[in-house]
Amino acid sequence: MRLPALKDPRTWLAAGALLLTLLAIFVPRIMLQRDAYDVMFVVDITTSMNTRDVKLAGEPASRLDVAKASIQDTLAQLPCGSKAGLGVFTERRTFVLYEPVEVCANFSALHDSIPHIHWRMGWQGDSFVSKGLFSALSIAHSDKADLIFITDGHELPPLPYSGLEPYEGKPGDVGGLVVGIGSHTSSRLLKYDADGREIGVYSMQDIPQENRAGPPPPDAESRPGYHPKWAPFGNAIVNNKEHLAIVREEYLKKLAGVTGLTYAYLGDDRSLANEFTKAAHARSLERSVDVSIIPGSLALALLTLLYGIAAVSAFRSPIRSVHNST
C-alpha cells in the first residue's frame, strides 16, 4: 500500500511531535549530581557579643543579633538535602543544641529556633575562643559535618604568653568558616548585673589585661618593679585594651590557619552560603531532575511548525487561483 501522505512534511512533523511527547512521558527524569553540605553552626554567646557596634537593616544592633540573622540567611540559601545543626559557645566549649538535620524539610523549625539564642544561655562568663573553636571542630568532626563558627575573637582572659595551645585535630578534616563579627573601631564592653540588666560598661581595671596564670613573658625582667618571686610580671599597670570590644581579625585568621578553616568577615552581606560552600566539603547527592519540558517544548514547536506550514500553503495554494481563473 502506498501512502501519499508520506511525501507531506506535515506527516513527519506530526510523527515527530508524537514521538517527542512519548519521550516526555517515558523518560521524564534524569539523575543529576548535586552538592549538599552538612554544617554545624556555632555562635559565640559571650558578653562581648552584646556589643552594639554592627548594623542590622540600617539600625545599630548587637553582634549576636546580626550573627543570628546571618545564620537564618545562610540556612535559607543552603541547597536542599543539606543538613544544619546548632550549637552555642561560651566559657571553653561548644554546647550542641541540636544535631544536623535536613534544612528544607525542617526549615521553619530551624529558622524559628535561631531567634531564641540568647546570651543568658551562657553558663559561664569566660571566653576561651580557641578552646571553644577546637571543641566545635571535634563535634563537627564526629557529625561528619563542616563548621561555621561565628565569633568576635575576643579571648578573655587573654591568651598566656606561651600563645595558642596546639590544635589536636587534623587541619582540614573539618572544612568551613571562622566568621569574624564586629566593628573595626573599638567600643566599650557592656556590663550586666546578676539579673541580666545592662548597668554600664567595663573600665580598664575590671578586665584582666594580660594572662598571669601562665609563665611571665621573657622580657619581664625589664619591666618596672620586677621581682622574680613577688612580682614576676612587674608592678606597672598594663593596658592591652582588653576592655575594648573590637573584632580580632588577626587572631581569627591565625585560628583559621591553624585549624584549616577559612576566615570570613561578616559584613553587609549577611549570607555566608557563598563563602561556606567554597570552604566546605560538598556531599554529592543524586537528585532526579524532571527534564520532560525539553522534549515537550520541542513537540510543541513541531506542532506549531506543522500548522504554520498549513497556514502558508493555504495562502499560497494554487487552488484559489484556479477558482479565480474559472
Next chain:
Amino acid sequence: MNLALTYPWVLALIPLALLPLTFAIQRRQGYPSLAGVEPDGLSRAVDIGLHLLGALAILSLLAAIGGLHLKGQTVERVGEGSHVVLLLDRSSSMDETFAGKQATETEASKSSVARELMREFINRRDHDRFGVAAFSTMAMPVLPITSHKDAVLGAVDAITRPGLAYTNVGQGLALALSMHEADPTAASRAILLVSDGAAVIDRRVQERLREQIAKRPVNLYWLYLRTAGAPGIFDPPREGVPDTPQAMPERHLNLFFQSLKVPYRAFEAENPEAIADAIEEIDKLERNPIRYQERIPEIDLSDLAYGIAAGTLLLLLLAKLAEVRLETGGALTRSKAGSTVAAARQATDNETKRLKEAA
C-alpha cells in the same frame, strides 16, 4: 479545584491553539466542483473533529510544559495527641550509667538510653507537636513547638553530648511553660521532664512557676532516671536526715509538683526497662483530641497532559496517514482499483468530458 501552573508564562502561548482551528493538518487539494458531492454529515464531523484535536494537542502540550498540577494543601483534621515540651537535663551526670559509672560499650549511659526511648516515643506519636528545652546551669530554649519531627529528633540526639555542671530545674521549667505560652493553638499540653537529679527551687522561682501554671495549665510528667544509691522521689527521709529541700531535693521537687494542682505523674526509672514502661504509660495518658494539620502533597498532572497530547497526536497522525491525493491518486491507484475517491474522481472526469463534449 486547585489547579496551578509551575510556569504560568505558557498561558501567553494559548493563542497558538487557534492555528489548528483555522488550518488543517491535511493538504489542501484542488477539486473542480463540489456541486456534485452530496453534503455528508460524517465528513463534516470528522473535519471539525480533526481541527479540535489539533487545538487539544497544542493546549495539552502547553499544560504539560507549564507543569500543570493540583496544589498541595494543608487540611485540619482531628486526631489524638498533644503538644509536648521535652525538658531535657543536660547535666554531666546524665553521661554516666545507671550504676553511676562511666559508660562503656556494654553499659549505656543514662542519656543514650533516654535518647533511644524518647526517639521511639516521638516517632510513635503521629499527631503530636514537640518543643525542646534543655537545662543545666542555665535553661536553654532549643526548639519552639513544632511539627517537624526530624528537628525534634536532632535535638533529642544532642543529649548524649557531654553535659554541663548543674541541674537548674526551676529555670528549665519556667522556660518550658513559657514555650507553651508562646504557642497559641488550643491543644492538650504536657511537659515531659527527663532528669537524673533535682535541685532546690528558689522560693521566688516557685511562686513564679505557680503563677505560670495557673495561667496555662499543663500535664506534668517527670521521668526521674535514678542512679544506684541516689535518693528516690518517693522515699521518706531516713533516720537522722533532715526533711528539707537541701537534703532531699528529689523528694521535695516531687512534693512541689504535687502541690501545683495540675495532672502530674512521676516515674522513677532505675533501668532502661523502667523508662520504657514509663514512656508507654505517658503514651497512653496523653490521648486527647487534637486538631492537627495534615499536608496533602502536590499532584503532578503534567504526565496526564502529555498522555492526552500523545493520544490526540496519534489520532491526528492516523488521520493524516489515511489521507489520499486527489490530483495524482486516481492515476496511481487506477490500476489497482484502490480507492473509491479515485473512482469517484474518474467518474467526475468522465462527466466533465461528457459535459464539455455536449457543450
